[in-house]
Amino acid sequence: MREKKQMYINQRLRDLYICFSHFCQKIRSGVMTMGIFSKEESSGRKESRRSLQSKGSSDYSEDFESAVSRDNKEGTDQQDTNSMETITCSSCKKEIAAELMRKELSVCPECGAHNKISAKRRIRSLVDPGTFRKLKCPVPVVDPLGYPDYKNKIHDLQDKTGLDEAVLIGMGEIEGRKAMIGVMGSEFLMASMGIAVGEKITHAFEIADKYKLPFIIFTASGGARMQEGILSLMQMAKTSAAAQRFGEHGGLYVVALTHPTTGGVSASFAMLGDITLAEPGALIGFAGPRVIEQTIGQKLPAGFQRAEFQEDHGFVDQIVPRGEMRETLSQILRLHEKRRWSL
Amino acid sequence: MIREIDERIQDIDKEIEAESSKESDYAADLKIKELKSERKKLLKQCNHPTPADKVYLARHKNRPKVDDYINALFDDFFVQRGDALGKEDKSILGGIATFHGLPVTVLGHRKGRNINENMEYNFGMPEPQGYRKAMRMMKQAEKFDRPIITFIDTPGAYPGLEAEENGQANAIAKNLAEMSALKVPVIAIVTGEGSSGGALAIGVANSVYMLENAVYSVLSPEGFASILWKDSSRSAEACDLMKLTAQDLKRFHVIDGIIPEPLGGAHHNPQKVYRELDNMLMSELTKYKKMSANELARNRYDKFRNMGAAIIAQEQK
Numbered sequence: 274m275r276e277k278k279q280m281y282i283n284q285r286l287r288d289l290y291i292c293f294s295h296f297c298q299k300i301r302s303g304v305m306t307m308g309i310f311s312k313e314e315s316s317g318r319k320e321s322r323r324s325l326q327s328k329g330s331s332d333y334s335e336d337f338e339s340a341v342s343r344d345n346k347e348g349t350d351q352q353d354t355n356s357m358e359t360i361t362c363s364s365c366k367k368e369i370a371a372e373l374m375r376k377e378l379s380v381c382p383e384c385g386a387h388n389k390i391s392a393k394r395r396i397r398s399l400v401d402p403g404t405f406r407k408l409k410c411p412v413p414v415v416d417p418l419g420y421p422d423y424k425n426k427i428h429d430l431q432d433k434t435g436l437d438e439a440v441l442i443g444m445g446e447i448e449g450r451k452a453m454i455g456v457m458g459s460e461f462l463m464a465s466m467g468i469a470v471g472e473k474i475t476h477a478f479e480i481a482d483k484y485k486l487p488f489i490i491f492t493a494s495g496g497a498r499m500q501e502g503i504l505s506l507m508q509m510a511k512t513s514a515a516a517q518r519f520g521e522h523g524g525l526y527v528v529a530l531t532h533p534t535t536g537g538v539s540a541s542f543a544m545l546g547d548i549t550l551a552e553p554g555a556l557i558g559f560a561g562p563r564v565i566e567q568t569i570g571q572k573l574p575a576g577f578q579r580a581e582f583q584e585d586h587g588f589v590d591q592i593v594p595r596g597e598m599r600e601t602l603s604q605i606l607r608l609h610e611k612r613r614w615s616l
Numbered sequence: 617m618i619r620e621i622d623e624r625i626q627d628i629d630k631e632i633e634a635e636s637s638k639e640s641d642y643a644a645d646l647k648i649k650e651l652k653s654e655r656k657k658l659l660k661q662c663n664h665p666t667p668a669d670k671v672y673l674a675r676h677k678n679r680p681k682v683d684d685y686i687n688a689l690f691d692d693f694f695v696q697r698g699d700a701l702g703k704e705d706k707s708i709l710g711g712i713a714t715f716h717g718l719p720v721t722v723l724g725h726r727k728g729r730n731i732n733e734n735m736e737y738n739f740g741m742p743e744p745q746g747y748r749k750a751m752r753m754m755k756q757a758e759k760f761d762r763p764i765i766t767f768i769d770t771p772g773a774y775p776g777l778e779a780e781e782n783g784q785a786n787a788i789a790k791n792l793a794e795m796s797a798l799k800v801p802v803i804a805i806v807t808g809e810g811s812s813g814g815a816l817a818i819g820v821a822n823s824v825y826m827l828e829n830a831v832y833s834v835l836s837p838e839g840f841a842s843i844l845w846k847d848s849s850r851s852a853e854a855c856d857l858m859k860l861t862a863q864d865l866k867r868f869h870v871i872d873g874i875i876p877e878p879l880g881g882a883h884h885n886p887q888k889v890y891r892e893l894d895n896m897l898m899s900e901l902t903k904y905k906k907m908s909a910n911e912l913a914r915n916r917y918d919k920f921r922n923m924g925a926a927i928i929a930q931e932q933k
Contacts, residue, residue, distance in 0.1 A: 412928060413928060413931040413932055414931070415924070415927050415928060415931050417859070417868065417927050418857060418858065418859055419857075420857065468923075468924035468927065468928065471923070471924065472924060472928070475921065497812075497813075497834050497835075499834060499835070499840055499843055499844055500844070501834075502833065502834055502858050502859050502860070503832060503833055503834055503858075503859065503860065503864075503865060503868060503870055504868055504870065504923060504924045504927065505834055506812065506813070506816055506833070506834040507816075507870060507920065507923035507924065508923065508924065509788075509792055509813055509816060510792050510796065510816055510819075510820045510920040510923065511920045511921055511923050511924075513789055513792035513793040513796060513820075514792070514793065514796030514797070514820070514916075514917050514920050514921065515921070516793055517793035517794065517796050517797050518796075518797070518917065520793075521797065535785075536813075537812075537813055537834075539785035539789075540773075540784070540785040540786075540788040540789050540792075540813040540817075541788075541789050541792055541813075542789070543785070543789070544783075544785050544786045544788075544789035544790070545789050545790070545793050557785075558780050558784075558785060559773060559775070559779070559780060559784035559785040559788065559813070560773075560775030560776075560779075560780065560784070561775075564775045564839075565775050565776060565777060565780065568774075568775050568776055569776055569777055573777065577777070577780070578780055586781055586782075586783065587783075588783055588786055
């Protein structure tokens with residue numbers, strides 16, 4: 274009840290703010306100049322606002338597909354559940370009833386291990402039902418190296434996972450607040466970053482900037498996609514540059530690091546969040562543990578490169594269990610809603 | 617193949633040196649003459665290096681190193697050390713210098729030329745502090761409106777325990793992001809091997825050039841073979857597949873130009889390479905002089921924004 278009331282108040286405040294900014298804009302573009310902004314800056318601002326208005330901030334169909342209600346195909350994997358079926362926890366190896374495991378978002382009720390969750394189920398666990406709209410960004414399957422059988426492999430994965438690449442991005446609402454949300458799917462070639470993933474993430478930053486949406490991304494990746502060679506390395510620079518520009522334009526960027534986030538993804542957009550969250554136990558690092566062991570010639574200490582280790586070393590704001598993620602994200606969005614301080 | 621030729625040439629050089637140090641007599645002179653002509657013949661066979669040959673040449677111990685380039689191309693070099701956060705990483709060498717009178721910031725990976733130096737400079741594999749030091753120098757360059765010139769030659773970022781503790785991923789990511797927005801011209805030159813994010817972390821430049829026999833790749837051929845085929849001994853095969861040569865990268869629009877090398881590799885006539893580099897830097901800097909600070913940043917952003925665009929367009933056709 275209280276929360277509802279709070280939301281209502283927030284909504285009104287937002288309306289007021291919009292009215293106020295319209296008013297300001299009129300002043301700026303019209304008779305008066307406030308003398309606060311330099312000429313170039315103020316015209317830039319005007320332009321971006323105007324383009325936002327002409328697109329109509331409520332009409333997103335140019336850049337997003339229409340929402341799919343959750344009863345449609347996205348829900349099928351839930352209906353397939355056989356009540357007798359069990360799933361083995363990847364950590365404690367106990368047999369857990371599949372239904373219970375699903376309810377717990379693949380977090381083992383016995384040991385608390387955060388097992389893998391598909392990109393689609395992750396999205397469903399985060400956004401308000403029926404609000405998710407996929408970002409339009411078709412990228413063809415490319416094969417710059419002519420790597421044996423690479424294109425076929427990608428086509429097979431597309432059929433198997435229902436994803437067109439290793440990242441699923443769209444706009445959704447979390448407790449009524451809109452955000453661009455991306456989830457990397459480790460079921461798709463270890464969610465490695467090739468040209469398509471780089472392009473989609475970069476495009477997402479640009480569209481989030483266009484509609485002034487916060488951008489939340491759940492990372493998971495083995496790193497740059499070897500099979501695409503140097504161009505996959507270049508996606509690191511491309512996505513990092515996009516994150517930088519998004520930040521310079523005042524965008525809120527939240528990263529949730531999930532198991533495993535390594536290599537070229539950890540060394541680019543995954544480490545550039547304004548806020549960085551991590552799932553318990555997630556492996557996060559640049560070099561893989563095997564490579565490090567080979568380099569230094571000794572066993573690594575327990576817990577090395579895990580989320581808790583990264584938190585201790587100052588690279589993670591908070592470790593958030595999967596069940597609390599939606600609530601935490603909602604809090605972060607709430608805290609960033611009002612930009613200019615005034616009482 | 618070049619490996620065998622090169623090793624033979626090195627032997628010949630040693631023999632020539634030994635002969636020349638002796639008392640000059642007819643027999644010795646004749647021997648030297650013979651050796652020299654053999655050397656010349658051998659060099660001529662180096663005209664079509666394979667990708668694996670290029671990997672060998674790119675890692676050659678006599679290949680010019682960052683300090684050679686700095687000495688040859690710039691004057692008045694003032695070295696800068698440390699990340700100002702707690703550590704000096706010797707695998708990155710850099711500072712302020714002048715290029716034909718123009719103050720510039722220069723920096724690059726430092727490998728060293730013998731085993732002692734290699735150890736001291738960690739084989740040119742920076743820890744996070746190295747990247748933060750590079751960033752500190754670049755931010756300063758931006759403050760004082762100096763162009764930045766970087767020399768890339770690294771097997772990759774150091775995969776060590778402390779490097780991870782200190783945020784290797786974080787340091788590289790920050791460099792990529794902040795370099796993309798710098799408001800001064802950045803010119804990067806891959807002089808030897810450029811492997812993985814460890815190379816790119818000082819390579820987000822308006823213009824990227826490669827020496828003719830340099831290589832630039834997502835990771836080393838050994839790493840590639842080990843990850844994809846679980847067999848690092850198949851690195852020669854990886855070299856062929858990876859498309860890591862300057863010519864390949866030019867086709868991918870990853871680099872802007874190729875600096876020609878003398879037959880047999882840059883170490884056979886470094887002066888020639890320095891002259892080529894000098895000309896290139898001059899013309900690039902003249903070009904960027906006409907751009908405003910914002911244009912420079914936009915130019916660099918657009919360059920990396922379009923990485924892969926050509927191949928996507930080609931596929932869509």
